[in-house]
Amino acid sequence: MVVTYTASEMMTVAAARALDNNDICFVGIGLPSAACNLARLTHAPQLTLVYESGTLETKPQVLPLSIGDGELCETALSTVPVPEMFQYWLQGGRITVGFLGGAQVDRYGNLNSTVIGNYARPTVRLPGSGGATEIATGCRRIYIVMRHGARAFVEKLDFLTSLGHGPTGRERRALGLQTEGPTLIVTDLCTMRPNPETNEFEVVTLHPGVSPAQVREHTGWAVRFHRDVEETLPPQPDELSALRDLLQRTARAHGSAATE
Amino acid sequence: MPEFLSLAAAVSRFVRPGDRVALEGFTHLIPFAAGHEIIRQGLTDLTLIRMTPDLIYDQMIGGGCARKLVFSWGGNPGVGSLHRLRDAVERGWPRPLELEEHSHSAMAHAYAAGAAGMPCAIFRGYLGSDLPRVNPAIQSIVCPFTGETLAAVAALRPDVSIIHAQRADRRGNVLITGIVGVQKEAVLAAARAIVTVEEIVDDLETGGTNAIVLPSWTVHAIAVAPGGARPSYAHGYYQRDNAFYTEWDAIARDRDRFRRWVDDEVMRVGGGAAGAAWS
Numbered sequence: 169m170v171v172t173y174t175a176s177e178m179m180t181v182a183a184a185r186a187l188d189n190n191d192i193c194f195v196g197i198g199l200p201s202a203a204c205n206l207a208r209l210t211h212a213p214q215l216t217l218v219y220e221s222g223t224l225e226t227k228p229q230v231l232p233l234s235i236g237d238g239e240l241c242e243t244a245l246s247t248v249p250v251p252e253m254f255q256y257w258l259q260g261g262r263i264t265v266g267f268l269g270g271a272q273v274d275r276y277g278n279l280n281s282t283v284i285g286n287y288a289r290p291t292v293r294l295p296g297s298g299g300a301t302e303i304a305t306g307c308r309r310i311y312i313v314m315r316h317g318a319r320a321f322v323e324k325l326d327f328l329t330s331l332g333h334g335p336t337g338r339e340r341r342a343l344g345l346q347t348e349g350p351t352l353i354v355t356d357l358c359t360m361r362p363n364p365e366t367n368e369f370e371v372v373t374l375h376p377g378v379s380p381a382q383v384r385e386h387t388g389w390a391v392r393f394h395r396d397v398e399e400t401l402p403p404q405p406d407e408l409s410a411l412r413d414l415l416q417r418t419a420r421a422h423g424s425a426a427t428e
Numbered sequence: 429m430p431e432f433l434s435l436a437a438a439v440s441r442f443v444r445p446g447d448r449v450a451l452e453g454f455t456h457l458i459p460f461a462a463g464h465e466i467i468r469q470g471l472t473d474l475t476l477i478r479m480t481p482d483l484i485y486d487q488m489i490g491g492g493c494a495r496k497l498v499f500s501w502g503g504n505p506g507v508g509s510l511h512r513l514r515d516a517v518e519r520g521w522p523r524p525l526e527l528e529e530h531s532h533s534a535m536a537h538a539y540a541a542g543a544a545g546m547p548c549a550i551f552r553g554y555l556g557s558d559l560p561r562v563n564p565a566i567q568s569i570v571c572p573f574t575g576e577t578l579a580a581v582a583a584l585r586p587d588v589s590i591i592h593a594q595r596a597d598r599r600g601n602v603l604i605t606g607i608v609g610v611q612k613e614a615v616l617a618a619a620r621a622i623v624t625v626e627e628i629v630d631d632l633e634t635g636g637t638n639a640i641v642l643p644s645w646t647v648h649a650i651a652v653a654p655g656g657a658r659p660s661y662a663h664g665y666y667q668r669d670n671a672f673y674t675e676w677d678a679i680a681r682d683r684d685r686f687r688r689w690v691d692d693e694v695m696r697v698g699g700g701a702a703g704a705a706w707s
Contacts, residue, residue: 236455
């Protein structure tokens with residue numbers, strides 16, 4: 169039997185696989201939330217999820233629509249005030265993985281979620297940092313999940329909201345940061361890891377059926393490929409059924425609003 | 429001891445044009461009824477402070493209440509943009525909006541500093557970000573003990589903070605449960621505080637975990653506003669109206685449709701019935 173799946177499912181599954189039982193994960197809404205909960209429902213049942221609304225060790229049955237859904241609080245071990253969340257838990261260095269995305273990412277994993285165009289007179293005013301700026305520096309490492317596209321994977325960011333490895337790939341150490349920064353980008357086409365020498369993200373696995381040319385076409389910089397690019401393991405039946413069940417439960421709970 | 433007032437009386441008594449106003453509630457317990465009362469009373473020139481402007485500030489910005497916005501994440505959660513906020517920033521409608529933009533961590537620390545009576549908040553933040561380049565309110569300070577350079581922002585000290593809570597007792601003590609957000613800090617940081625509640629009870633019944641109680645002497649006015657957080661939610665009372673958050677996208681995209689919505693759902697609703705607009 170041929171298992172069919174969408175690019176979006178491949179992306180979510182690939183992101184979920186990067187998490188393990190020892191992780192304490194700061195979760196954002198959308199794809200990260202789907203990936204983190206999929207990991208918890210499959211290979212990493214002990215995975216600890218933390219949402220910035222203050223919910224510690226939450227185990228939602230359905231994906232939340234907002235970062236502060238009641239479901240997150242009701243299924244949490246404890247819920248703390250938002251200042252405490254950012255002070256003791258994030259700044260205190262207790263989070264192993266932060267998931268981030270944005271409107272733009274560059275080759276060093278720096279992210280823009282603030283504006284397209286000039287800051288004072290933007291073409292598009294985006295939502296802004298939210299927790300991202302300090303998640304990017306406070307978590308031990310960062311996973312980035314974004315759909316591939318030349319307008320999103322850019323040569324130069326319009327605005328640097330959240331630090332990756334910095335504009336030249338070498339800024340974290342100069343800023344005194346002990347955390348690793350972004351170590352993985354998962355897209356609907358491939359997965360990427362930073363080159364150990366330069367911190368430039370390069371393609372390490374291509375999702376089944378995706379060609380290097382496709383990735384080049386959808387990347388705004390001259391993207392590099394790892395010497396031994398492999399094929400991403402396609403979504404397995406148990407991963408797909410867990411993900412689809414989760415999304416169906418979510419759709420039933422929220423109506424048509426649930427997308428990821 | 430706070431005064432027990434109608435919502436209209438509480439807003440007219442404690443909110444003045446030009447005030448720095450914080451309506452807080454982190455997704456949960458957003459004080460929509462109070463925001464609508466501010467629109468109805470035609471209060472303008474406000475500096476609106478809120479971590480997540482959400483639909484409530486989209487409505488107040490589109491309603492012409494705001495001169496300036498202090499914020500850290502300006503989207504419609506799970507849906508997309510806040511179109512009234514974007515129209516004000518991108519095209520100056522209905523009036524230009526000055527932005528003071530932060531991160532969540534900065535605003536959370538700044539509220540806590542305000543509650544603690546400190547002049548500023550110090551934290552490890554904004555490292556490598558462009559935000560300090562565009563926001564002169566973001567400064568840095570060197571730790572005298574370790575030499576580490578830390579971010580510093582002024583404490584948030586609103587003229588008035590407004591929150592919605594599950595209930596108050598007859599002495600005016602206020603209970604908040606569920607996702608408690610930054611409301612305690614916002615109330616304690618402010619010169620004046622208004623709390624709208626679902627109901628007044630004899631006994632707060634604080635037995636549950638995570639309950640926050642604001643003592644009566646930290647609050648200036650309490651107004652009963654059942655459903656006053658809709659389309660946000662009140663844990664234990666009603667759920668978030670996710671469908672309305674989605675519908676809002678189309679309403680707010682179009683200036684005329686937005687104006688009609690304000691006329692129908694805010695201006696023609698009396699203060700006493702505020703919050704019932706979507707029920």
